[in-house]
Amino acid sequence: MPVAIVTLKSTEHQQDLIIQRPTSGLSLQGRLRVPGDKSISHRALMLGALAQGETEIQGLLIGEDPRSTAACFRALGAEISELNTEYVRVQGIGLGQLQEPADVLNAGNSGTTLRLMLGILASHPGRFFTVTGDSSLRSRPMSRVVKPLQQMLAQIWGRQGGTLAPLAIQGQQLQPIKYHSPIASAQVKSCILLAGLMAEGKTTVTEPALSRDHSERMLQGFGASLSIDPETHSVTILGPAQLQGQSVIVPGDISSAAFWLVAGAVVPGSEICIENVGVNPTRTGILEALSMMGADITLENQRVVAGEPVADLRVRCRGGGTLPLQACEIAGDVIPRLIDEIPILAVAAIFAKGTTVIRDAAELRVKESDRIAVIASELNRLGAKVTELPDGLEISGGTTLTGTDVDSHTDHRIAMSLAIAALNATGTTTIHRAEAAAISYPDFFQSLIGVAMGNE
DSSP: OOEEEEEEEEEEEEEEEEOOOOOTTTOOOOEOOOOOOOHHHHHHHHHHHSSSSEEESSSSSOOHHHHHHHHHHHHHHOEEEEOOOEEEEEEEETTTTTOOOOOOEETTTHHHHHHHHHHHHHTTTOOOEEEOOOOGGGGGGHHHHHHHHHHTOOOOEEEEHHHHHHHHHHOOOOOEHHHHHSSSSHHHHHHHHHHHSSSSEEEEOOOOOOOOOHHHHHOOOOOOOOETEEEEEEEEESSOOOOBEEEEEEBBOOOHHHHHHHHHHHHHTEEEEEEEOOOOTTTHHHHHHHHHOOOOOEEEEEEEEEEOOOOOOOOOSSSSSOOOOEEEEEOGGGGTTTTHHHHHHHHHHEEESSEEEOOOOGGGGSSSSOOHHHHHHHHHHTTEEEEEETTTEETTTOOOOOEEEEETTTTTHHHHHHHHHHSBBEEEEEEETTGGGGGTTHHHHHHHHHHHHTTT
């Protein structure tokens, strides 16, 4: 069976991924497990630090973003053992007991770390905190969480009127609010709910559409009092609360599984099984979108693990043609449930009959990169026909991809999306700065080599 030649070229400053597709084509075969869910990993570390007693975490994502979260909460006084996928112990110090750190808290590249942590820090009276991140994070908007926190009487200062990091926070006794968020964002919702843990009374967040609900599930698991109104997309938390340490099992991240779902759906002759993937309904927009496109995906061994639905996902490429999928329109309420997967969905659309349109995704412009601009420009370098829209993309299916030099723009999801696209590109593709994949998927390259070689 022909196999792709996948190699890494490392220099002092970056790592390039080189993919050479055999002239006779290839198929992908195998079973694999993806890293632990990044969203759940962040929240398990944070709530474990805020809880009384010990929290045990299995399956934690060992990526740069959770490392940033762990480092910040260690600096705030929590005891967190060395991070690994088997077992992490967090000795919590209790709500309201975070220590004033001796140095600036650095969230690295992690928007989740910084935005959620702001709600926690702002609610600790009498303590002063300063937070920052890398150059990418310092350019990303913080006003979406700073403004509602200021409505709760938080004191936060920063660049451009408190909208950009570095940010300084003087902890206060916060007041509960009823906040109508203009966007469906799990980070905004979670930040406010975490701030509400220590506010006296009911704090309510209402969204225009349902965003991922990992915070609600985990807060309830740790003992917080929450009420949820699914009809109005509202969540209410009652403070002050007490959290108790728990045992948390982190399922595989569906955002990481998405790369294999698309690879298996578009590389002819492929069949891949991704084991132990979280299929929380607020995260399965990728499955809905690929189903609309006609992908052959089945959920096997469905079960519930530590409050989160989990399944094994099997994907096969339909038929033997070069366009195994059908174009569709992806917009509206599904967007918050697949916002992180849009770059790889753009790759899927290249191999779909017709023109795929993605709308209502302007949020992509303020991620680790401007993902709308970057995925369009880099896929077009490979020969795709992708047009930028103000809030999305238009992708014409059926173009032939030809290997060339492309760049991740230091964005992990762009790096991995380009790698999957390269599997169906003739010749050799070099992805510069591919090391960005380690942000969420440290073993991505090894997994790619495994399925490209057909390893079970």
